[in-house]
Amino acid sequence: DTAVSQTPKYLVTQMGNDKSIKCEQNLGHDTMYWYKQDSKKFLKIMFSYNNKELIINETVPNRFSPKSPDKAHLNLHINSLELGDSAVYFCASSQVRLARDEQFFGPGTRLTVL
């Protein structure tokens, strides 16, 4: 049973297209996140949702729009894709109020913009 799953695993697309990445967690967590790992391997937070409410938005271009239909899902829609959007995108979830607050990550989606 996969705790945090993402689809698709690989995504190759042309500049200017619109694409979505889906994320689902079956851990019953109340908080979900999107991270971006760029070519320099830094993992940077993009968004955080707590109980379907946007909590963190780290000055990400508004071409990126997260959507949380329910606590178990957090999707990422990207409009007008640019070359610089090529990266690996990781979804994660956690139960923030727990003492340990470890985040569980999905396997990542490698996005390549041509």
Next chain:
Amino acid sequence: DQQVKQNSPSLSVQEGRISILNCDYTNSMFDYFLWYKKYPAEGPTFLISISSIKDKNEDGRFTVFLNKSAKHLSLHIVPSQPGDSAVYFCAAQTRAGGTSYGKLTFGQGTILTVHP
């Protein structure tokens, strides 16, 4: 402005010896620190954490040390095993006030290779 830094991109160690991975941070508001391990084509997985009220936390072969005055933490793996070969990320969090909602700031990772 990188608030969490792992200055060694890679580390190579013989099986059975100690691996020491280092991490420095600049933000004095960080009060909780975590280490994550990542295999290729997988997401990071939680390894061990430490609160700023402690200076050491141990879990089996893994020990994390925190030196707040130096804003430095390290992960010790003893003894190292070939299966430990992975990328190790240091991460930091601000928990005081409870408003961070889990935001993690990551270092850029250190590739550990353990040779048989």
